[in-house]
Amino acid sequence: MPLISVYLRKGASPEFRRSLAGAIKTAFIGVLKLPDDDYNQVTFELDPENMIYDPNFFGEARSEKMILISMSFNHRSAELKAQLFEAVAKNVVEAVGIRIQDVMMNIVETARENWWAYGRTVNRDSGFDSRMVDAPT
Incomplete structure (x- = not known):
């Protein structure tokens, strides 16, 4: 049950x-093997004065199209998180046509017991959604 928060400048079209x-959802389903309906995203559009970042962060030129994707979910291995970062970046660049330098991400891991939604059932052995038969860890 991930929660994705996306921060970008005001003015993005509904299609964008x-x-x-x-x-982002496609990357989560492909890498983390989530059920298709297990996705929650909130998009925050900010005035330019509220998008404060160094335009040359890590020596890479960042443009006004920079977006920040913050992903909250249960603990996964470092290898799986690296795969997710790569898949999200690739998918975002292809889907919306921004440069990879304008995609920034972080992951906030939470304990499995810190999520709740009515109707959710948890596999006692894995701690994941009971519908996730082959969930990678």
């Missing part, structure tokens, strides 16, 4: 936001 959400 939908494509961005779809690109």
Whole structure:
């Protein structure tokens, strides 16, 4: 049950936001093997004065199209998180046509017991959604 928060400058079209959400969701389903309906995203559009970042962060030129994707979910291995970062970046670049230098991400891991939604059932052995038969860890 991930929660994705996306931060970008005001002015993105509804189509851009939908494509961005779809690109991220596709990466989560492909890498983390989530059920298709197990996805929650909130998009925050900010005034330019509230998008404060160094335009040359890590020596790479960042443009006004920079987006920040913050992903909250249960603990996964470092290898799986690296795969997810790569898949999200690739999908976002392809879906919305921004440069990879303008995609920034972080992961906030939470304990499995810190998630709740009515109707959710948890596999006692894995701690994941009971519908996730082959969930990678």
